[in-house]
Amino acid sequence: MQLELIGITILWTFLYGYLIVASIDFGAGFFSYYSLLTRQEHIINGVINRYLSPVWEVTNVFLVFFFVGIVGFFPDTAYYYGTALLLPGGIALLLLSIRGSFYAFANYGARKSRTYLFLYGMTGLFIPASLSTVLTISEGGFIEKRGEEVHFLPWELLTSPYSWAVVLLAIVSVLFISASFLTYYAFKAGDKKAMEVLRTYALSWSGPTILSSLFVFAALSQHNMQHFENMFGLAWMFLLSLVCFLGAIILIWRRRALGWSFVLVMLQFAFAFYGYGISHMPYLLYPYVTVQSALTHSTMGWALVISFIAGLLLLIPSLFLLMRLFLFSAKYVRGEPK
Amino acid sequence: MDPATLSRILTAETLAFHIIWATIGVGVPIFICIAEGWGIYKKDPHYILMARRWTRGFVITVAVGVVTGTSIGLMLSLLWPQFMQLVGHLISLPLFLETFAFFFEAIFLGIYLYTWDRFKKPVYHWLTSIPIIIGSSLSAVFITTVNAFMNTPAGFEMTKEGELTNLRPLEAMFNPAAPSKIAHVLSSAYVTCAFLLAAIAAYHLLKGKRNVYFKKAIKLTMVSGLVMALLTAVAGDLSGKFLAEHVPEKLAAAEWHFETQKEAPLILGGYLDENQEVQGAIKIPFALSILGKGHPNAEITGLNEFPEDERPPLYIHYLFDGMVAIGTYLILISALFLILLWRKKKAAWNPWILRGILIGAPLSFAAIEMGWIYAEVGRQPWIIRGIMKVEHAATTADHVGVLLFLFSLLYIALAVIATSVLIRLFRNNSPEQELEERGIIL
Numbered sequence: 001m002q003l004e005l006i007g008i009t010i011l012w013t014f015l016y017g018y019l020i021v022a023s024i025d026f027g028a029g030f031f032s033y034y035s036l037l038t039r040q041e042h043i044i045n046g047v048i049n050r051y052l053s054p055v056w057e058v059t060n061v062f063l064v065f066f067f068v069g070i071v072g073f074f075p076d077t078a079y080y081y082g083t084a085l086l087l088p089g090g091i092a093l094l095l096l097s098i099r100g101s102f103y104a105f106a107n108y109g110a111r112k113s114r115t116y117l118f119l120y121g122m123t124g125l126f127i128p129a130s131l132s133t134v135l136t137i138s139e140g141g142f143i144e145k146r147g148e149e150v151h152f153l154p155w156e157l158l159t160s161p162y163s164w165a166v167v168l169l170a171i172v173s174v175l176f177i178s179a180s181f182l183t184y185y186a187f188k189a190g191d192k193k194a195m196e197v198l199r200t201y202a203l204s205w206s207g208p209t210i211l212s213s214l215f216v217f218a219a220l221s222q223h224n225m226q227h228f229e230n231m232f233g234l235a236w237m238f239l240l241s242l243v244c245f246l247g248a249i250i251l252i253w254r255r256r257a258l259g260w261s262f263v264l265v266m267l268q269f270a271f272a273f274y275g276y277g278i279s280h281m282p283y284l285l286y287p288y289v290t291v292q293s294a295l296t297h298s299t300m301g302w303a304l305v306i307s308f309i310a311g312l313l314l315l316i317p318s319l320f321l322l323m324r325l326f327l328f329s330a331k332y333v334r335g336e337p338k
Numbered sequence: 339m340d341p342a343t344l345s346r347i348l349t350a351e352t353l354a355f356h357i358i359w360a361t362i363g364v365g366v367p368i369f370i371c372i373a374e375g376w377g378i379y380k381k382d383p384h385y386i387l388m389a390r391r392w393t394r395g396f397v398i399t400v401a402v403g404v405v406t407g408t409s410i411g412l413m414l415s416l417l418w419p420q421f422m423q424l425v426g427h428l429i430s431l432p433l434f435l436e437t438f439a440f441f442f443e444a445i446f447l448g449i450y451l452y453t454w455d456r457f458k459k460p461v462y463h464w465l466t467s468i469p470i471i472i473g474s475s476l477s478a479v480f481i482t483t484v485n486a487f488m489n490t491p492a493g494f495e496m497t498k499e500g501e502l503t504n505l506r507p508l509e510a511m512f513n514p515a516a517p518s519k520i521a522h523v524l525s526s527a528y529v530t531c532a533f534l535l536a537a538i539a540a541y542h543l544l545k546g547k548r549n550v551y552f553k554k555a556i557k558l559t560m561v562s563g564l565v566m567a568l569l570t571a572v573a574g575d576l577s578g579k580f581l582a583e584h585v586p587e588k589l590a591a592a593e594w595h596f597e598t599q600k601e602a603p604l605i606l607g608g609y610l611d612e613n614q615e616v617q618g619a620i621k622i623p624f625a626l627s628i629l630g631k632g633h634p635n636a637e638i639t640g641l642n643e644f645p646e647d648e649r650p651p652l653y654i655h656y657l658f659d660g661m662v663a664i665g666t667y668l669i670l671i672s673a674l675f676l677i678l679l680w681r682k683k684k685a686a687w688n689p690w691i692l693r694g695i696l697i698g699a700p701l702s703f704a705a706i707e708m709g710w711i712y713a714e715v716g717r718q719p720w721i722i723r724g725i726m727k728v729e730h731a732a733t734t735a736d737h738v739g740v741l742l743f744l745f746s747l748l749y750i751a752l753a754v755i756a757t758s759v760l761i762r763l764f765r766n767n768s769p770e771q772e773l774e775e776r777g778i779i780l
Contacts, residue, residue, distance in 0.1 A: 054448035054449065054451065054452045055448055056448075057400070057401075057404060057444040057447060057448060058441070058444045058445055058448065060404060060408060060444070061437065061440055061441045061444050063408070064408055064411055064437050064440065065437045065441070067411070067412055067415070068411065068430070068433050068434055068436075068437050069434060069437075071415055071422055071426050071430060071433075072426060072430025072431070072433060072434050073430070075422060075423050075424075075425075075426025075427050075430070076423055078415040078419050078422035078423050078426055079419045079420060079422070079423035080419075081415070082415040082416050082417075082418075082419030082422060082423075082733065083419050083733055085416060086416050086417075086733060086737055086738065086741065087737050087740070087741070089412060089416050090416060090737075090740075090741040090744070090745075091744075093408065093409050093412055093413070094744055094745065094748060096405060096408060097405035097406065097408070097409055097748055097752070098748070100401055100404055100405040100408075101401045101402050101405050101752055101755075101756065103401065104397060104398050104400075104401030104402075105398065105401075105755060105756070105759045108394065108397045108398055108401075108763075296426065296427045296430065297427050297502075297503075297505045299505045299506070299507060300427055300428065300430060300431065300505055300507050303431050303507045303508075304430060304431060304434055307431060307434055307435055307438070308434070311434075311435070311438035311441075314438065314442060315438065315441055315442065315445075318442060318445045318446065318469070319445060321445075321449065322445050322448060322449060325449060325452075325453065325456075326448070326452065
């Protein structure tokens with residue numbers, strides 16, 4: 001396999017990993033605060049906190065990994081995206097900082113604070129919105145090159161229907177992924193009440209998810225015809241994604257095999273996300289940067305691939321240990337002391 | 339102000355804020371591990387409680403360290419896109435590896451926090467602290483090699499068009515500056531945390547608390563503190579020798595050493611008059627030659643050998659002096675405490691000694707800041723020494739000012755809130771109460 005394909009596959013996979021774990025995390029923060037407002041806090045917060053506490057820091061690493069990796073494999077992206085994303089990227093960073101630190105203040109600090117939970121919950125919705133602008137910008141049309149200087153066109157971004165469709169999709173997907181995971185987690189914990197609340201969340205966010213993905217298709221066909229045609233060529237992936245979605249909804253509806261239903265949700269997003277990614281190729285930033293043009297020198301590229309494999313050998317057993325201790329330990333999930 | 343200046347301010351501010359938490363993140367796990375291990379070994383619940391309490395505070399500081407670290411990581415590309423475009427080909431390996439180390443640490447921190455009572459044998463829980471130390475120290479190592487690369491770039495050749503060719507990533511990572519920098523960064527982080535934790539206990543003893551818990555905490559941290567402080571001095575000496583050989587203008591600017599000469603003196607304090615003459619300073623003959631080359635007769639390159647637009651600002655002299663003075667103080671106070679403790683037990687707990695230990699904590703953080711500013715400003719005007727100047731690396735985008743404003747607010751808020759959360763966390767729950775709750779009576 002060619003180096004640039006290995007590189008982009010690794011990165012895309014990490015971004016997908018971030019999409020799943022961060023969605024669970026962002027959504028959980030929002031539900032946590034929402035339940036406080038609707039006075040259902042005592043029902044679902046135990047489940048949410050038992051999941052989040054040991055893993056919140058790990059979630060963050062997926063994102064760091066992606067942006068360090070993309071600059072490593074494709075240094076030219078730093079130049080274009082770095083200049084263009086100063087404002088949206090800076091704001092995303094600001095929100096991530098607020099969210100991460102206030103999670104710790106609220107959960108390890110001395111007392112529960114409504115303000116901390118509010119900041120933690122609300123930033124969880126704005127972060128996916130600001131991060132998703134990266135995907136929008138990658139479609140082209142929001143960056144202009146004049147001579148050697150790269151200019152970002154914020155007004156175009158703010159008025160683009162495509163951009164808003166992506167933001168909408170990002171937010172509702174976060175809520176849907178999170179609710180369907182937490183339904184499963186509450187089910188494992190044997191917490192019927194929490195499961196029922198979370199199940200309604202999952203079902204009510206399922207419709208908006210599908211609708212907004214249709215919006216994205218429509219808006220993309222207006223914005224970047226070439227990419228849209230590429231996607232059309234990969235229609236089977238998007239159809240499989242839809243099938244997985246329907247399967248997941250049926251299982252959640254019937255309160256059956258909730259573990260499998262979450263696997264189907266993951267597959268639904270995997271098919272859509274990889275379908276989108278493959279049809280995006282070879283551009284990293286349309287039309288300026290392609291995977292070939294931005295690739296780092298091959299010595300560095302291979303060094304990165306080797307260190308990636310070495311890193312995985314370290315990470316996979318540790319992640320496995322983490323999951324055994326907290327995710328798949330029935331006792332821990334139920335909140336029983338040993 | 340132009341984007342380059344604003345970018346410099348924002349980067350400096352973020353780093354200055356980050357290194358406070360990062361230092362705690364690198365150093366404190368060592369002491370948590372020592373305390374828990376010693377407690378298990380000696381079957382002394384005081385030390386186990388110490389590890390628990392330190393861990394609780396540590397989590398809050400780690401959170402701030404993680405978010406500011408993420409910020410600086412992304413800001414590298416946002417504020418210095420041309421820098422990352424040029425050297426991304428060369429330094430992405432250590433950056434990438436740092437993420438792995440961070441990942442490793444994050445996983446085991448989660449495990450450590452939530453498994454205090456889950457294992458049958460306490461030693462299993464203690465074992466999970468080892469990967470935290472490995473992860474946090476290794477991420478410091480990797481990120482320091484990146485900074486070292488900016489001081490002494492290596493592992494490539496440059497074509498006439500300014501492209502990098504013939505890349506040797508490992509050589510770039512283990513560049514000449516890396517060993518002495520890594521040694522100095524790690525040892526100074528450990529010594530700073532030793533004093534931070536000792537100062538907390540000293541504060542309580544000064545407040546009139548008598549529990550033996552606090553005395554044990556000071557003994558443990560001061561023994562390790564003295565060792566680390568001595569190691570830091572050795573690492574500092576190595577750095578001096580490294581600078582004299584590889585980055586002479588930085589050493590020369592720090593020492594106001596203008597003319598190349600043998601038997602060079604070391605200058606403490608003083609000021610420069612309008613003729614660039616050193617006034618009112620203490621001169622220690624031969625000391626700079628010894629610091630730089632290990633021989634009183636050795637020749638030290640002066641600042642005048644460098645073109646004027648490639649000289650770092652001269653105020654870094656004070657930062658250098660401050661850092662060295664504090665380092666010396668830390669060695670003296672911890673040594674004094676241990677000698678007193680060894681000779682006649684009571685005198686070691688004299689309030690003046692305790693005050694001396696207490697003040698060691700803010701001083702050592704000040705030294706960390708001064709050392710960093712010295713190292714970074716001493717590289718000016720280069721972002722990569724000899725290759726790229728700072729103004730050519732900065733973003734051309736507008737709005738840097740907006741971000742500077744927002745991030746300044748964020749850092750102020752984080753500093754205030756994190757401190758008050760930490761204070762409240764410990765004030766409402768004293769070690770005495772906890773000892774009683776856990777039924778520990780010795």
